Amino acid sequence: MTRSLPTAAPEEVGLSARQLERISAALVHEVEQRRVPGVSALVARRGKVAYFETFGVRDPAVAQPMVKDAIFRIYSMTKPIVSVAAMMLFEEGRFLLSDALAKYIPDFAGAKVGIERDGRFELVPAARDITIQDIFCHTSGLTYGFRGNSAVQKLYQQLGAQMRGKSAAEFVAALAKLPLMYQPGSRWEYSHATDVLGRLVEIWSGMSLGDFLGQRIFKPLDMVDTGFHVPETQLPRIAEPFAKDPDSGAPIELLDLRHKPAFESGGGGLASTTLDYARFSQMLLGNGSLDGERILGRKTLEYMTADHLNGLPGTFDLLVPGYGFGLGFTVRLHTGVASTPGSIGQYSWGGIAGTTFWVDPAEQFYAVMMIQAPHARVHMRALFRDMVYAAIAD
Amino acid sequence: MRMSHRVVWLAAALWLAPLAIAPAQSLPLGKADELGFALARLARSTETLKANIDQHDIPGAVLLIARHGKIAYFESMGALDPQGKAPMAKDAIFRIYSMSKPITTVAAMMLFEEGRITLDEPVGKFIPALAKPQVGVEKVDGAGGAATLELVPAKRPISLQDLMRHTSGITYGFFGDTPVKKRYAEANLFEGDFTNAEFVERIAKLPLAYQPGTTWDYSHSTDVLGRVIEVVSGKSLYAFEKERILDPLGMTDTVFYVTDEGKQGRIAEPFANDRSIGAGATFNDPRRAQKWESGGGGMVSTASDYARFLQMLLNGGTLDGKRLLGPKTVAFMTSDHLGSAIVPGPYYLPGPGYGFGLGFAVRRDSGVGTANSSVGEFNWGGAGGTAFWVDPKEDMLVVYMMQSPSKRTHYRAMLRDMIYASLVK
Numbered sequence: 049m050t051r052s053l054p055t056a057a058p059e060e061v062g063l064s065a066r067q068l069e070r071i072s073a074a075l076v077h078e079v080e081q082r083r084v085p086g087v088s089a090l091v092a093r094r095g096k097v098a099y100f101e102t103f104g105v106r107d108p109a110v111a112q113p114m115v116k117d118a119i120f121r122i123y124s125m126t127k128p129i130v131s132v133a134a135m136m137l138f139e140e141g142r143f144l145l146s147d148a149l150a151k152y153i154p155d156f157a158g159a160k161v162g163i164e165r166d167g168r169f170e171l172v173p174a175a176r177d178i179t180i181q182d183i184f185c186h187t188s189g190l191t192y193g194f195r196g197n198s199a200v201q202k203l204y205q206q207l208g209a210q211m212r213g214k215s216a217a218e219f220v221a222a223l224a225k226l227p228l229m230y231q232p233g234s235r236w237e238y239s240h241a242t243d244v245l246g247r248l249v250e251i252w253s254g255m256s257l258g259d260f261l262g263q264r265i266f267k268p269l270d271m272v273d274t275g276f277h278v279p280e281t282q283l284p285r286i287a288e289p290f291a292k293d294p295d296s297g298a299p300i301e302l303l304d305l306r307h308k309p310a311f312e313s314g315g316g317g318l319a320s321t322t323l324d325y326a327r328f329s330q331m332l333l334g335n336g337s338l339d340g341e342r343i344l345g346r347k348t349l350e351y352m353t354a355d356h357l358n359g360l361p362g363t364f365d366l367l368v369p370g371y372g373f374g375l376g377f378t379v380r381l382h383t384g385v386a387s388t389p390g391s392i393g394q395y396s397w398g399g400i401a402g403t404t405f406w407v408d409p410a411e412q413f414y415a416v417m418m419i420q421a422p423h424a425r426v427h428m429r430a431l432f433r434d435m436v437y438a439a440i441a442d
Numbered sequence: 443m444r445m446s447h448r449v450v451w452l453a454a455a456l457w458l459a460p461l462a463i464a465p466a467q468s469l470p471l472g473k474a475d476e477l478g479f480a481l482a483r484l485a486r487s488t489e490t491l492k493a494n495i496d497q498h499d500i501p502g503a504v505l506l507i508a509r510h511g512k513i514a515y516f517e518s519m520g521a522l523d524p525q526g527k528a529p530m531a532k533d534a535i536f537r538i539y540s541m542s543k544p545i546t547t548v549a550a551m552m553l554f555e556e557g558r559i560t561l562d563e564p565v566g567k568f569i570p571a572l573a574k575p576q577v578g579v580e581k582v583d584g585a586g587g588a589a590t591l592e593l594v595p596a597k598r599p600i601s602l603q604d605l606m607r608h609t610s611g612i613t614y615g616f617f618g619d620t621p622v623k624k625r626y627a628e629a630n631l632f633e634g635d636f637t638n639a640e641f642v643e644r645i646a647k648l649p650l651a652y653q654p655g656t657t658w659d660y661s662h663s664t665d666v667l668g669r670v671i672e673v674v675s676g677k678s679l680y681a682f683e684k685e686r687i688l689d690p691l692g693m694t695d696t697v698f699y700v701t702d703e704g705k706q707g708r709i710a711e712p713f714a715n716d717r718s719i720g721a722g723a724t725f726n727d728p729r730r731a732q733k734w735e736s737g738g739g740g741m742v743s744t745a746s747d748y749a750r751f752l753q754m755l756l757n758g759g760t761l762d763g764k765r766l767l768g769p770k771t772v773a774f775m776t777s778d779h780l781g782s783a784i785v786p787g788p789y790y791l792p793g794p795g796y797g798f799g800l801g802f803a804v805r806r807d808s809g810v811g812t813a814n815s816s817v818g819e820f821n822w823g824g825a826g827g828t829a830f831w832v833d834p835k836e837d838m839l840v841v842y843m844m845q846s847p848s849k850r851t852h853y854r855a856m857l858r859d860m861i862y863a864s865l866v867k
Contacts (some may be wrong), residue, residue, distance in 0.1 A: 122839070136821075139863030141490045141856045146812035181812055235660055337866075345483060347862035354809030358794075374809055 053326060056096035062442035067098045071435045079104035084402070084421040085290055086114035088322045090437055091415045092330065099439075100322070107288040116322065118287040119278055121303045121416040123316040127242040129274075129328060130314035131184055131376025133194030133249050133261055134350055137169075144250045145375075148177035149188070152251050153244070155224030161189060162200040162227030171200045171227055178232045183241045183248070184375040185356045189228030191236065192237035195363070197263055200229040204240075216257065216311050220247040236362025246314020248272065257312040268341035269331055271324040276312045278305040278319055289401065289420040302420060303400055316399070322418050326406055329414040332395075332407050353395045353409075355379050388430050389437040404429045411440060468559040468746045469753055473513025479507075479514055487857065488517060488688040495520035500603050500827075500853070501713055501845040502530035506745040507861060508753060510837050516745070523711040532745065534710040535695055536843045537728060539719065539739040539824030545696075545751065546737035547606050547801025549561075549671050549683050551771055561800075562605070564599035565666060568673045571646035572600060572666070577611060578622040578649030591621045593649055600654045602670065606800040607779045611650030612661040615823075616720030617789040622651040627722065637733045638679060642669045652787070658780060658798055658851035659787035668737020679735040690764040691754055693747040698740045699731040709742070710825070712845040719825035719847045739825070746842045751840040752832050775800040776820045777836075813855040814862040829854045836865065 056066040068091070070220035072307035075087045086104030090097060102114040137143065143152070156178055160171040174189065193204030203226050211219050223240055226354075230237055246257045253260045258276050266274050274348035278286055289300040297359065305319050328336060332353075336344035344352075346437070355372030370386030371378045377395035396406035407414040417432045419425070452662030475481055484507075491503055502520025506513065518530040553559050559568075566573025576593040583590070596611065604610040615626030626812045630645050645662050652659055675682045680698050686695050700706050706729050717725040728742045754761040755776075758769030767775075786792075792803035795811030802820035805811060821831035828842040842857055844850075 118710070138859055140486055141860045144812065144852065144859070146855060191549045335866075342480065342483075342866065345480070345863040345864050345865055347816070348859075350808060350816075351862070353812040354807065354808035358807065358810045372809075379809075 052097075052323065053092065053330060054096045055100075056094075056098050058098045058439070059076050059441075060097050061093040061098050063093055063098045063439045064441040067435070067439035067441070071099070071432070071439070072101055072103070074431060074435060075101075075103045078428065078431075079426070082290075082294060083424050086118070086287060086417045086419070088114055088116060088118055088120075088287075089416070089432065090322050090326050090416040091367050091413075091439070092326060093411070093413045093440075095330065095412075096332070097326065103374065107286070109288060109292050115285070116289065117273065117285055118418070119282065119285045119305070119319050119321055120287050120403055120420060121305065121399070121401050121402045122318050122320045122418075123303075123401055124242075125320070125325065125397055125399040125403050125405060126171055126314060126318040127156075128332075128376045128397055129261065129265060129318065130242055130246050130249065131256070131352065132328075132332075132344060133257075133265060134184070134245050134252075135344055135352055135375065136264055137249065137252045139345060139348055143180055143248075145179065145181035145184070147180050148246070149180060149183060149248075150177060152180075153220060153224065153250055155221050159189070159224070159232070160227050162198075162203075174228060175231050176186055176233060178228075180248070181356065182232050183245050185373055186236050186239050186241055186362075187233050187357070187360060188241050189230040189234070189237070189240065189242075190223070190231045190244070191237050191239050192239055195238055198229060200227050203227070203236040211311070213310050216243065216247045216250065216313070219311050220244050225385075234360070236357055236367045238363060238366050240315055241317035242376075243313055244302055246312065246433060249314065257314055265328075266324075269327050269338055271320065271327055274318060274320040274324045274328075276317050276319070277308045280306075287418070287420045289422070293423045294358065295423050300422065302422075307414070319425065325403075325416045325418075329405055329407050330415060333409065333412065333414050334366050350373070353377055353379055353393065353407075355381055388433040391432070398425065398429055400425065402428055404432065406433065413440070443610075456620045467512065468516075469749055470506050470512050472508075472510070472514055474507075474514040474863065477509040477512060477514040478867035479509075479864045483866070484515060484861075487515075487860045487864065488519070490547065491519050492858070492861065494803065495714070498713075500844050502531060502534075502710065502843065502850050503853075504532060504534055504536075504745045505692070505843075505857070506749050507843045508749055508839050511753065511757070513749075515765050522708070524713050525603060525711065528707075529712065531708065533695070534843070535700060535705060535708045535728075535742050535744055536710050536845060537824070538741050538743045538748065538825045538828045539826050540739075541736060541743070541748065541822060541824040541828055541830065542741040544672070544801045544822055545683060545741065546664050546668050546679070548755075549679070549687060549737075549750075550602070550606065551684055551767060551775060551800065553671065553674050555768060555771055559670070560731060561601060561603035563602050564603060564669065565602060565610070566599055568670045569642055569646070569666065575600060575611065575646070575654070576649050577653055578625070578651065580621050589621055591625070591649065592713050594610075596650060597653050598655060600650075602667070603779065604654050605667045605670070607798050608658050608661050608663055609652075609655050609780070609784055610663045610666070611647060611652040611654045611657070611659070612663050612666065613651040613659050614661050614720075616723065617660060620651065623650055625649065629768040629772045632723075635732050635734070638665070638669045638672055638735055638737075641734060642666055643779055655741050655784065657785050657787045658790060658792075660789060660791050663737055664738035670733065671737070679737055684724055687766060689753070690766065691708045691747075691750045691761055693743065693750055693760055696741060696743040696747045697750075698728075698735045698742075700742060701731050702774060710843070710845045712847065712859075715849050716846055724826075725826065725845070727846075745843050748830060748843075749839060752830060752841065756832050756834060756837065756839055774805055774834075776802055776818070778804050778806060808818075813858040815858060823850060823854055825850070827853070829857075838865070 335346035391410035759767030822831035
C-alpha cells in the first residue's frame with residue numbers, strides 16, 4: 049500500500065465541506081446516469097488531502113464497488129512523469145534543450161515534412177532541426193495517427209498497426225522514417241514526441257524507461273502501484289470501462305495491463321492509482337520534493353511549468369484557449385479566457401480514458417480524478433474542475 | 443616534538459590559506475547550503491566540469507556563484523595553460539572579450555547620470571564621421587547575376603541608445619556573409635596600432651547593415667560607444683574606466699593589456715587548436731600593449747573582479763559604500779529596450795525568450811528560452827568562452843571563466859541548467 053498523504057478537514061485548508069458534498073452528489077449523478085462506471089477523486093490543499101472519495105463500480109462486468117486503490121490506465125498522464133524524468137537528466141547536464149534530436153537519435157537527421165498541395169503529397173526538407181525542447185513542447189512537427197486523417201496521419205495509422213510487439217527503440221526508428229506533419233517549431237501538435245522522449249531517457253540513462261522511472265521517481269516517491277504493467281497479484285484492482293461506448297455503441301478497448309509490454313510508451317503506457325498520482329502532484333506542488341526526497345530543483349520546475357510556446361498556434365481542442373504549453377504540461381496564461389476556472393500558472397494534463405489532474409501553485413492546490421470512460425472525458429474534466437474550484441472558500 | 447611542530451605548521455597554513463588564496467578584493471564567503479543550494483546538487487556541476495576537463499573537452503575553468511551578497515561557490519579546475527603544467531587558479535586572468543561591453547556601457551551610463559549625454563542624442567554629435575551614415579542594401583540582378591550593394595541614406599541618425607542596444611545598423615564581420623558583412627571582414631579593421639579615434643573612423647567608412655533603430659545586430663557599436671566616452675570625458679577609455687569603475691570597485695586585474703610582468707603568468711590559455719573567435723579572428727596576446735582600447739571586446743579580467751562588478755549591479759549600483767550608478771539607472775539598463783518594433787537579426791545572440799537592454803540581454807519569459815532562468819535575469823558572454831548572468835529575482839550572480847571559444851555555447855547553457863537545479867531555497 050502506498051504511503052498515504054497527510055489529511056485535513058476541508059475547513060482547515062480553506063475548502064468548503066458543503067461544496068465538496070455537492071461534488072460527491074454530482075459524481076454520483078454521473079454514475080447513476082451510466083455516463084461513467086466509477087470514479088475516484090482526490091482534492092488536496094496546502095499539502096493535505098481534504099477530499100478522497102470513490103463512487104460507482106471498479107469493473108462493470110463484475111459489479112464490484114470502486115475502491116480507493118483501484119489501478120487506472122492513465123495514458124497521457126504518463127507524459128508529465130516522463131517529462132520530469134527527462135528533466136532530472138537535464139539537471140545533470142546530460143543534454144541541452146537546444147540540442148538537435150538527431151544528436152541522440154540519428155534517424156531523425158534530414159527530416160522531411162509532408163505537404164498536401166492541390167491533392168498531391170510532397171516532401172520538403174525541414175527548415176531547421178527538431179530540438180529537444182520541441183520534443184517536450186509538442187512543437188517538433190510529429191503528430192498522432194488518431195488525431196486526424198491527413199496524409200501524414202494516415203501513414204502514422206499504418207505504423208501503429210505494424211508496431212505491436214516492437215520495442216521503444218524500434219518504434220522510434222520507424223517513426224523517424226515518416227514525414228513530419230509540420231515544420232519544426234511552427235506549431236503545437238499533439239504527438240508521439242513523448243514516446244521519443246521516453247526513448248531519449250533510455251539513451252541518456254542507459255536504462256530501460258521502466259527501470260529509470262522505477263528507481264528515480266516511483267521508489268523515492270513511494271508510488272508503488274505505478275508502472276507499465278500490473279503484477280498478477282494486483283490484477284483484481286484494475287478499473288475497467290463499460291463494454292460498449294454508451295454514445296456510439298462501439299466496443300471500448302483499453303490497454304492490456306496484464307503483461308510487461310515490449311514498448312514502454314513514454315507518451316501513454318503507465319497504470320497508476322489516485323494516491324500515487326497525488327504523491328507525484330504533491331512533489332510538483334512541493335517545488336520538486338516530497339518527504340525529503342528531492343526529484344527536481346525548484347527553478348527547474350518553474351522553468352518546466354512556464355509557457356514555452358510564446359503564442360505559437362495549436363489544435364484548439366487540446367491546446368485550449370487561455371493556455372500555453374511548457375515542458376510536459378499545459379500552462380494557464382490568463383485568469384479568464386478558458387472555459388474552466390484556474391489561476392495563472394496552473395498546470396495540468398489528462399489521459400484519453402478520462403483521468404485528469406492539475407496543480408495550482410497560486411492556491412497551493414491540486415486534484416486528481418480517475419475514470420475509465422473515454423467518451424465522457426471532456427465533460428467529466430470540466431465538471432470536476434468547475435466544482436472543485438468552487439470549493440475554495442478563503 | 444616533530445609531530446607537534448607539523449601540526450602547528452599545518453594549523454597555521456590552514457588558517458592563513460584563505461587569506462593567501464583569496465584575491466585582495468573579493469566578495470565575502472558564505473556557506474552554499476545556508477545560501478539556498480543543495481550541496482550534493484552543486485557538486486554535480488564540479489563533477490561534470492572535472493570529468494569534461496579529464497576528457498580534454500576544455501582546458502580549465504573557474505566558476506563563481508554568489509547569492510545574497512556572499513560567495514556560495516568558487517572553484518578553479520583543470521589547467522591554466524594546457525601547454526604548460528600550471529593548474530588553473532582562482533585568480534587566473536581571462537580574455538573576457540565581449541564581457542567588456544557591460545563595463546563600457548556602465549561607464550557611458552555614469553556620464554548619462556551626470557547629464558553629459560542623453561540616449562536620444564545622435565552619435566554624430568560626438569563623432570562627426572558618423573553623422574550621416576549610409577545603409578548598404580543588397581540588390582539582386584533579376585537575371586541571376588551577382589548581388590550588388592546599393593547605398594541609401596539612413597532614415598534617421600544613429601542614437602546613443604542604438605549603440606547601447608545594438609540597433610545602430612553598425613555590424614560585425616564575424617557573423618554571416620551578407621555583402622555588408624563581407625565589407626566589414628575585408629576592411630582590415632584591425633590592421634596596425636591604432637587608437638579608438640582611428641578605429642571609429644574606419645567603422646564610419648563602412649555602410650550600415652540595417653537602418654538605425656530597426657534591427658538588433660551584434661556589432662562594433664560598443665567600440666563606438668567607448669570612443670564617445672573618450673570624447674565626452676576628455677580621457678582615454680581605460681583612464682576613465684580605471685578612475686570611475688575599476689579602482690572604486692577594486693577590480694585590480696581588469697585591464698586592456700597585462701603589462702605588469704608579475705601578472706603575465708596568470709593569463710589562462712586555450713587549447714592550441716581552439717584559438718579562433720570568429721571569421722579570421724584569433725586569440726589576442728594581452729601581454730603586448732597596443733593603443734586600441736576596445737570597449738567592445740578588449741579587456742581581460744578575473745572571476746573575482748567581474749563578480750564585484752556584477753554585485754555592484756545586483757546591489758542597484760553600489761558596492762562597499764561606493765556608488766557608481768543609481769538603482770533606477772541599473773533598472774533602466776536591465777529592462778528590455780527592443781520592444782516589439784525592433785526585429786531580431788538573423789544572428790540573434792540573446793536567443794529566444796530574451797530581449798536586450800543597455801549592454802545586456804534581458805530575460806523576458808520564464809519559459810521559451812532554451813536554458814533555465816528567471817524573468818528579469820540579465821547576462822552576456824565573451825567569444826573566448828567566458829560568461830556571466832545576474833538574477834535579481836534570486837539575488838544571485840554567476841561568473842564562468844574558460845578560454846575555449848568552440849565550447850562556449852554548450853557550457854553557458856549546461857551550467858545554467860545545472861546551477862539552477864541546485865537552487866532549492
